[in-house]
Amino acid sequence: MLQPASTGTSGPIDVVKAARADGTGDARRTLMRDGFVAGYRRQWVKSGHKDENSVSVYKFKTAAGARAYLWHLLPRLLASTLKPARFVVRAVPSGSGVQASTPTGSVAVIAFTSGAYVMRVVASGGPHTNQAAVATELAKAVFFGA
Numbered sequence: 001m002l003q004p005a006s007t008g009t010s011g012p013i014d015v016v017k018a019a020r021a022d023g024t025g026d027a028r029r030t031l032m033r034d035g036f037v038a039g040y041r042r043q044w045v046k047s048g049h050k051d052e053n054s055v056s057v058y059k060f061k062t063a064a065g066a067r068a069y070l071w072h073l074l075p076r077l078l079a080s081t082l083k084p085a086r087f088v089v090r091a092v093p094s095g096s097g098v099q100a101s102t103p104t105g106s107v108a109v110i111a112f113t114s115g116a117y118v119m120r121v122v123a124s125g126g127p128h129t130n131q132a133a134v135a136t137e138l139a140k141a142v143f144f145g146a
Contacts, residue, residue, distance in 0.1 A: 013039030
């Protein structure tokens with residue numbers, strides 16, 4: 001179920017929100033250096049379940065700026081406390097994915113660029129579910145416009 005743009009962290013993203021989501025001490029400076037323009041985030045939640053998917057899209061002034069920010073972002077796709085494991089994303093050019101699981105849930109994140117855009121998809125749900133497959137399908141839909 002698509003959540004309203006006004007819900008939680010959904011909707012427009014300015015440099016302040018983007019820096020907060022990034023979580024590093026130099027996030028705002030990095031975003032500005034790389035030419036951050038604006039962003040947008042949407043979220044879907046499956047009623048009665050832990051399943052939650054989101055897509056974040058950040059626009060940069062140039063494709064080079066988007067690639068630079070992606071390289072900044074990749075080491076932090078998931079909190080290190082989750083012991084993330086990388087997985088290959090063949091379905092989306094420039095895609096990089098990580099996944100993790102705990103006794104209470106699982107999550108997969110894929111980040112990639114397309115021109116001057118950086119996109120990040122997140123799929124999370126209950127324990128012992130293949131969120132990498134869910135995230136890959138969502139990333140394909142975002143990248144190819146399906």
